[in-house]
Amino acid sequence: MIPESFIQELLNRVDIVDVIDKSVPLKKAGANYSACCPFHNEKSPSFTVSPTKQFYHCFGCGAHGTAVGFLMEYQGLSFVESIHELAQMVGMIVPQETRDSEKPSAKVVMGLQEVLQQAADYYKAELKKSPRAIEYLKARGLSGKVAAKFQIGYAPAGWQNLQSVFPHCENEALNVAGLVVENEQGKRYDRFRDRIMFPIHDQKGQVIGFGGRVINPEDTPKYYNSPETPLFQKGHELYGLFLARRAIRDAGRALVVEGYMDVVALAQYGIEYAVAALGTATTPFHITKLMRQADEIVFCFDGDNAGRTAAWRAAMNALPALTDGLKLSFLFLPKEHDPDSFVREFGKDKFESEMKAAMPLSQYILRHLSENNTLQSQEDKVRFLNEAEPILQQIKAPRSAMFLRKKIAELAQLSIDEMHSLLKLPNLNQTPVQARPKLSRTPSSLHKRFCLMLLMQPSLAKAGDLLWVVGQDEEAQLLRHTIETCLLHPHSKPVVIMRALETKVDAKLLRDLARDLHLLDETLDMALELAGARQQLKQIYAQQSGHVLLSQLSEKPLSELTEAEKAMLRAVGFKTLAVKPEPK
Secondary structure, three states: OOOHHHHHHHHHHHHHHHHHOOOOOOOHHHHEEOOOOOOOOOOOOOEEEEEEOOOEEEEOOOEEEOOOHHHHHHHOOHHHHHHHHHHHOOOOOOOOOOOOOOOHHHHHHHHHHHHHHHHHHHHHHHHHHHHHHHHOOOOOOOOHHHHHHHHHEEOOOOOOOHHHOOOOOOOOHHHHOEEEEEEOOOOOOOOOEEEEEEEEEEOOOEEEEEEEEOOOOOOOOOOOEEEOOOOOOOOOOOOOOOHHHHHHHHOOOOEEEHHHHHHHHHHHHOOOOEEEEEOOOOOOHHHHHOOOOOOEEEOOOOOOOHHHHHHHHHHHHHHHOOOOOOOOEEEEOOOOOOOOHHHHHHHHHHHHHHHOOOOHHHHHHHHHHHOOOHHHHHHHHHHHHHHHHHHHHHOOHHHHHHHHHHHHHHHHHOHHHHHHHHHHOOOOOOOOOOOOOOOOOOOOOHHHHHHHHHHOOHHHHOOHHHHOOOOOOHHHHHHHHHHHHHHOOOOOOEEEEHHHHHOOOOOOHHHHHHHHHHOOOOOOOOOOOHHHHHHHHHHHHHHHHHHHHHHHHHHOOOOHHHHHHHHHHHHHOOOOOOOOOOOO
């Protein structure tokens, strides 16, 4: 684990403006910086970055976070990778992490990137030496320019060609990277042989794996991918996304296809916003990644059984992430075509025309549910509803869900209310019952105001503030934890204080506080505002303490009150009720 103290120091040193500006050019806008949001498609800037608070926030889609969060969301890095990336930016060394003895050593993991890049360079060089591989690519309609853009290479036939690149072929990193395979006798040989090589890049543009396609049609399998490694998880990565990001945003759509050659061939013909899953079904993680890039996703699959199966899996994986602002559609090409052959035969305009006529998600779901069901008998309709129920339960987008429910009810010849009753679906128009708020005489807005001032200037916290905060309700705990954290980090940025509060404060309360922090006017006199809030809170808490104390003491006879209890009554300001000493 990376020590929390290191993470806090790192966040204090990093400037989020520098981090984001490297990927999304920012413009000064008053005290903050702004840009069009990198997480959704928009024409006017609603994405703001605060150098004082060290947070980014989009008023359009609600994206919000720190420098660490930005690298995780935008570049797809893990938390640890993001920490390493930020540390490198500011010249800090991440402390050694404890690790599982069965996992690859840190030295090996750090060496994977270099090994993979060396292999990519080798494969590119070998392509230039192989007339057979070059002729194959030309026959597929690819130019040298597009091959260079995607850094396409060639792994020559033979069992140990990589020895010429890596003299120490026993290097553990080669095995972990999936470049070599070890047989039962302990002998190592190259994983990729006589294949066109497609480097797979992460969102930083670094090589994390390979996909190899056969040249000889009799060889199997047709596509062969790198195994899972510390750098490469198939269910998380999309081939071509690094190169396609700008084109996706410009077009306002992302096109998901099945193979590497489809992505490259489409780019050859000017359709540069295509990506492909890496030998696995489209996953929810893929869908979420693409939703950050565009408001429209088109899935293009072959018309055969395998293509239709892949399309249905993609549709089902997309349901939980569906929003009313997202458009999902499905394009099925004729059985004799894949995107590669279709665009080569008919060109870009025809292909994009087909995309515009792609089948919307709702229509696709209805067609799939009814294509083998005549809906004539009662049994047919029961089966139809049974198959539709789990789909409807997954869709959270209210408008999309309501229109689909109406269509399904019509096909089942039921009213929408009858269907709701049968399937026990939640009413999308029903306002959720709010939990009864905890009793508190202290306005939560005043609590938050006090905490916001402390977040902006933690040095204003006083140890004495902890003495007047009483109670265990959410607001009191928020105050107490914020004061304690600010006392520990009097010179830290707001982002550091917020991080320290993550393990102590309710997540929803913290999200609300973060939202209010981003909206806070930075020109306020924080010290003056805090002093006013402190005075009001002390008075309110004193009254609360007095009421509680009076309630407790009212049960005791006057003669049984101790001098300490009488003093407590006077201290909370109830002098008129304070008990006078009894005459002797």
